[in-house]
Every structure is written in C-alpha cells, then in structure tokens.
Amino acid sequence: MRKILIVDDHYIVRQGLKQILVSTFQQVVVDEAVNGEDALRRILKSDYDIILLEIVLPDIDGFELLAQLMKLNPRLRILILSMHCEEKYVLQSIKAGASGYLTKNGSPWELVMAIRTVLSDKKYFGVNVVESLFFNHQKAVPEKTPQELLTPRELEVLRMLASGKRLKKIADDMALSLSTVSTYRLRILRKLNLKNNAEIIRYSINCGLAE
Structure with a gap:
C-alpha cells in the first residue's frame, strides 16, 4: 500500500492531484496537508512513500519546511510541485534535498512518471524546469572576445x-x-x-x- 501526502494550500489543486493519483495507482492512500504545520504533524504520525510539496505556503517558507522534513528523515522522497520554475527555486530545492521538481502546468502523464521515478529512488526534473535552467544558463554564458x-x-x-x-x-x-x-x-x-x-x-x- 503506497502512502502519498499532498502539501498545498489550494483545495482545488489537492483534489485534482488526488483524483489523478487514485485513478493511476492501485492500493494508494492519499493524505492532504493545507500548510506546513499540518504537513509536519502528519509526517510525524505516518510514514509516507512520497510527498508532493508546494514551496509557497501560507504559514512557513517551503524551503524551510523541506529542510525540516529532511532533517527529520533524510530518506524522505519529496517531489516539489509548484508554479515557480525560476532557477533559484530549483537550485535551492535541490540543495535542501528534494528528489525532483515539477511545475503545475505540466501534464498528468508527467506527474505520474515523476512520482514513479522518485519512488524508484531516482531524481526527476520536469521538462519546463530543464528548459528554464538551460535557457538561463545560455544567457549567463559570457560572449567570447x-x-x-x-x-x-x-x-x-x-x-x-x-x-x-x-x-x-x-x-x-x-x-x-x-x-x-x-x-x-x-x-x-x-x-x-x-x-x-x-x-x-x-x-x-x-x-x-x-x-
């Protein structure tokens, strides 16, 4: 039985994700947390196979929460799922120990693939994220003299x-x-x-x- 925790303060987002997960994975339990405090409370009580985490939360900085979660259990699999794909967010998430990073405008198919990849103890970064990082890197390369x-x-x-x-x-x-x-x-x-x-x-x- 797989256990997945969705951490997001938007009800519609949580319900949409839950519907995708329940319809895709057999024998799965999907819990929801509306903020960082709620997420910490649930994680202390239950063992989750993977956590889908929005880094912008109403009560705590998402990166701070990510760091706290990894400190509690360094083996946690945490997949960032956010509207933000700026390089600074992605790099900070990687540094804090995230297993992957997706943007919310990705497809359900990519979400499922990302979850399966992370569950197999591999890293996954969405297409939009990789393109953004590559574009920023290209801009940062100084022109040769x-x-x-x-x-x-x-x-x-x-x-x-x-x-x-x-x-x-x-x-x-x-x-x-x-x-x-x-x-x-x-x-x-x-x-x-x-x-x-x-x-x-x-x-x-x-x-x-x-x-």
Whole structure:
C-alpha cells in the first residue's frame, strides 16, 4: 500500500492531484496537508512513500519546511510541485534535498512518471524546469572576445580591415598572397557571424579594436 501526502494550500489543486493519483495507482492512500504545520504533524504520525510539496505556503517558507522534513528523515522522497520554475527555486530545492521538481502546468502523464521515478529512488526534473535552467544558463554564458575567437593572424587582418585597408594592401604589408588574406577574411566573417567589411568595422569599433 503506497502512502502519498499532498502539501498545498489550494483545495482545488489537492483534489485534482488526488483524483489523478487514485485513478493511476492501485492500493494508494492519499493524505492532504493545507500548510506546513499540518504537513509536519502528519509526517510525524505516518510514514509516507512520497510527498508532493508546494514551496509557497501560507504559514512557513517551503524551503524551510523541506529542510525540516529532511532533517527529520533524510530518506524522505519529496517531489516539489509548484508554479515557480525560476532557477533559484530549483537550485535551492535541490540543495535542501528534494528528489525532483515539477511545475503545475505540466501534464498528468508527467506527474505520474515523476512520482514513479522518485519512488524508484531516482531524481526527476520536469521538462519546463530543464528548459528554464538551460535557457538561463545560455544567457549567463559570457560572449567570447575576438582574442578568444580568432587566431593571432586573423586578429591582425581584422585590425587592418577595420582601419579601412584593402585586401591587396593587407597582403603586401603582411607579405602574404591575396588568396591567403581573402581566406583569413572569410574565416573572420564566419567566426564573428558578420556579413561584410562594414560590419567588421562596426564590430571592431564596439570591441575597441579599430585604430
């Protein structure tokens, strides 16, 4: 017999979750807690296989409750189920010991899959959560400088192009063939995602490379 505790202060949410759980799992008992104090009282009296926890509660901070629950029993399986999928909430939940994190706008199918995954002592993070973390990580990655993207030769050609020199003049100054300098120019355009010399000049000015 599985025992599941739903901790959420919204009656409609609790009833919706309960209906999904009862219709999906055989021999399951689903209890409800309306706030953190209620959850603590129930957990002290009963052993639950998994707890579905909303981190925004009316009487106690959800992360504080999560920490208290893990302190009472480090083996508790706690799946966060919340409207919030910001990176700070997810990371704080992981740090506090949560077994997984789902958003409430996910599908019933994903909820069931998450519960089964956590019950098998594995971690589960919802699709929306993973996408949010990945998007934030992508935004946080600093843009590489020209010095990191280009070789010393390409950087030298970039500076000359930015100063307005023609390819023939650059080839003469660097003692290179015109075709070699043209190849350097094409590499610069590709690496910096630029289209023409005008964009090279604008890019160089923005990066402080133009003389």
